[in-house]
Amino acid sequence: MEWIFLAVVALLGLGLALLGGFVFLRWLARLYAAPRRPAHPAADAARPEVGQPAPETENRPTMETTVPAAIPSRREACPDQETRALLRTPLARFSIVAFIAVVLLLPLMLVKDLTDERASLYRSVVRDISKAWGGEQQITGPILLIPYSERQITSRTVRNEDPKAVGGEEYRVIKESRLVPGYFVLLPARADFTCNLDPQERQRGIYRSLVYTARLRMAGHFRLPPLESLKRIAPDLESVDFQRAFAVVGLSWPSALRTVGPFVWNQAELAAEPGTQPFTAVKEGFRIPVPLSPDVKQYDFSQELVFNGSSGISFTPVGGVTAVGLSSPWPHPSFRGDILPVTREVSATGFTAVWDIPSLARSYPNLGTLKTWPDRFTSFAAGVALYESASHYHLIERSVKYGILFIGLTFLAFIIFELSLNARLHPVQYGLVGLAMVVFYLVLLSLSEHFTFLPSYAAASACTVLMIALYAGAALRSVRQGFSVGLLLTALYSLLYAILQMEDYALLMGTALVLVMLGVLMVVSRNLAFERI
Template identity: 30%
Template sequence: MTEAAQKQQSEESEKRERSPGGKFMLVLLTGFLLAIPLFASWLLIYDRQSQSEQAEQSIVTGWGGQQVFSGPKIVLPYKAKVQGSVEQDGKTVTRTEIVMQNLYLSPEAMTFDSDIKTEVKSRSIYEVVIYNSNVTGLATFKLPDDFARSGIDPATIDFARAEIRFGLSDARGLAANNMLSVDGQPLVLQPGRGLGETGNRGFFAWLDATDLADGTITVKYDVKFRGTESLTMVPSAGQTNWSVTSQWPHPSFTGGFLPKNEVTEAGFTAKYAITNLALGSALTSTQASQQVYPQSNNRPYTSFDSSGEPSSVTINLIQPVDLYDQVSRATKYGFLFIGFTFVAFLLFDLIGGVRISSVQYILVGVALILFFVLLLAFAEIIGFALAYITASLATIGLITAYAASVLSTWRRASMIGGLLASLYAVIYILLSLEAYSLLIGSLLIFAALAGVMFVTRRLDWTRTLQKRPSS
């Protein structure tokens, strides 16, 4: 044999012979490299979720977004004296000017009902919950008993030029046949001039509020509007009672106050009872008139919670399952899939006498990562549960068939398949039991580590492996 042939044979022998420690480090490095395509699959999920949100927005374009409803409030213009300093002939002169300001008056008591009729609107594989809401209410207004403490002279209030305002965050959703009456007299609704709680969007009506000077005003309204996915109400009355009914079976109640509610498969009912003492807000507030400041600065007083956000209550009409969140959570367990499978192959490599190359580890790892892509693709069409079963069976079948060739026997391959089936089942349980996922996951890893330590307890990690014939 020539010297070159001997050298080549020696190099090939060195490639076939590695210490267990070196083999372990090589497999560990391969697993870390597979983090790159695993992260790419997570980015794919995020991208598809973004596309889903954009598709939902396009579905409801012109319908009405997530609505925020506020009011009614009566706006009373009045004259106020404002002092200001100006420079005149090199001297500072103090002047008193008469300007128009607005007094915002909240209802003493307000009771209203909302009937939310929902439907699911879809385009291609995307769906979004839309609704029609009919709000009917009764509000009573009067000047507070301690109004004299406000510092406003009732004689300066122009009751004849008052307005009654409602806030609605997306006025595109307003339907026809809305009605408003004050003490039985119908009023004509006008667009714009909403309330600060809704970004000054909404509608209003001109009102002669002379009766407020020494009495009360009763306001009745029937407002219909469209919205998407959620309805928020910003309370401001002395006593607010809000009743909501809907046939949607999956509501979520959030915000500063929670209702008494009943949820069944046929729908839900919710009842809120909120006082201004709980809100921490007064029934009157003053703001500079639009004649002095632009409308964007004309933000009436509202109560705020500890986070600085306006106190409000929200009913979310949620879908029972967000498949993108579930697929994203499954992807976070990707290292468990790769780690457990690689450990099984490594044990056959180190103890079973079957040589497995780095390329074969990479191919198995890619098949495991492809599971998440299949899961996402199928979940968008057939739902998460069926998609999980389909992607699991496809991945287990592929890796088991490949392992039968790599490990030389179907018996060993069936052990790999059984391991993967058990692992996919456990991960699905982890996804279902979110509260205990950390506990179960940590116990699973501990048990796997204990098993590997037991099986390899007599293995000499420093010796060089000699290739043995496969059985």
């Protein structure tokens, strides 16, 4: 964006330099084209030539004649009037006003930098609140880990101490057998998640952040695979330790847990333990020891959790079939992730959404081993973000981008009033009007940090419109034109608010505004002759 701004400023500066040079050359041309001061004939006759004696006069009474002095022309009498007249030409007026508009880009950029600084501070506060309350949560699991041992045979070559004793062989191969521990990773055959999000606001100083409290119930069942399936992925399987199995539940911010219900495992209530080791693919969460029996083929589970979070929530589809039901009174959800909900209902009172995700939608299997399990399997998820409509900092930043356009439209209106009233405004007056329009964004930024955007925008625009309208009426010495300026600015700021609210059509409306401005310029300059420039 900076190089675009510099390019625009360079082009405007070049255009103003060309216009200024053209005006200066025309001024020089008019100055040297002025007729020289004519000499009086009587004075020339009375002046003796160089080297000749002065003529003698007769001693007779003569009537004293007063030689009238040459009347200087208007240009000779008032040489500064040429410059004043030149500055009153339309080209010079447009050049001066355009230069003032370009200079006002500097305070506009300062306001934009201030907006970015305040927005950065706001994001920093939001991050601090998220760290204390809980960040964006992702639920993964439960995932069953079953310890096993497999026999591993290794070979190594050693030198024989007495090759003759072993038939002349200098080296021999020694095979060693040892048991290597490992874990089977088993995903549930079905996993159902029902979650309700209760949105809340947390405040630190003048800044507010949207957070939520989630009430989650998860349920489903596991099916133990037959021994043949286990040997298929671990060919050297020696034994399976079903008694030391445990389930892992992943939660991005376990510190945000408020209530952890018992883990119901085939009607038995089990307690959870912190940590997910050795399952490093899920870095945060907790684990539950779940003793298994090879004689029981299906295990049902359920658990209820209450935890805090912010920004959004997502679920990793770990089940053979994963069903997720989300509801919240927040009216602005933003569904995201790799899979969109099957059904959704969004209204002013909240939203509900349902996902139904089969195992074929993901890239990892239902059964595997810990050493071959993909580390980034949690990147495939489905969820929702509690979307906040564009923050006031974002809206102010967008409005500043239209600042030079609105200043140009206002200056154009003043030029039209000048031509229609045959009045002249001083460049300082243009500068004060432009500064008032720049201060509008500063007032809007200050108010929006304490109030909502709409009343802040209404108050800032009302102050600016009233101030400029009264000043214009006094400068143009016309109450009617001051009222017209007020109506124009009211329309402009109303249009700006509409552009800010309709982000999808902002470019279209801004382009239409530029076309209207160009059309008005063409209408104003349609009868402009080159000689009048």
